[in-house]
Amino acid sequence: MDISWFMRVLNEAIARASNKEDSCTGRFWEGRFKSQALLDEAALAACMAYVDLNPIRANIAKTPEESAHTSVKRRIECSVDKQNTNTASHHHELFPFAGNPGKDTPEGLPFRLEDYLELIDITGRVIREDKKGFINRTEPPILKRLNIQAENWIYLTQHFESKLKGLVGSSINLKLACKKLGYRRNYFLKSCEAFFT
Numbered sequence: 786m787d788i789s790w791f792m793r794v795l796n797e798a799i800a801r802a803s804n805k806e807d808s809c810t811g812r813f814w815e816g817r818f819k820s821q822a823l824l825d826e827a828a829l830a831a832c833m834a835y836v837d838l839n840p841i842r843a844n845i846a847k848t849p850e851e852s853a854h855t856s857v858k859r860r861i862e863c864s865v866d867k868q869n870t871n872t873a874s875h876h877h878e879l880f881p882f883a884g885n886p887g888k889d890t891p892e893g894l895p896f897r898l899e900d901y902l903e904l905i906d907i908t909g910r911v912i913r914e915d916k917k918g919f920i921n922r923t924e925p926p927i928l929k930r931l932n933i934q935a936e937n938w939i940y941l942t943q944h945f946e947s948k949l950k951g952l953v954g955s956s957i958n959l960k961l962a963c964k965k966l967g968y969r970r971n972y973f974l975k976s977c978e979a980f981f982t
Contacts, residue, residue: 837857
């Protein structure tokens, strides 16, 4: 595969449609496409954070979980969905986080999702003179905003299927779901209370 060739073909089709719509000529991205080789974990983390924080830096979103079209938002949505449903899927379209690298580590990004979310949250709070946006210092930490304790988050992302069955979510959401489904008992309430506040 040649990413430059792919971008040229993609750019041409989009540019033709856009130019016809706007009655103009020229490249769609105006030559802003660049390709870098990410040679180690630090470069990978920096690039991921850069892309995931773009909507915040542009002042389009206030927090990562509110930013549209980012992998961090998709990962958060998938994790929250996992907590609130009996879904066994795990970010099918995204490369998984595998934790700290080691000889028995499965294939995936060489850090934990929790660490990456904290990295994004801390980095997004830095005020930059050359950018319009940042995560406001008054915002609580990201796991607190998601209403998840750090220890529970780590446990859930490692043992979700084996420890949680049926309906999964906060006790309030579980009770509402049971009522809506016509259940007379709040199934799995104890398990959910142990992990979700």
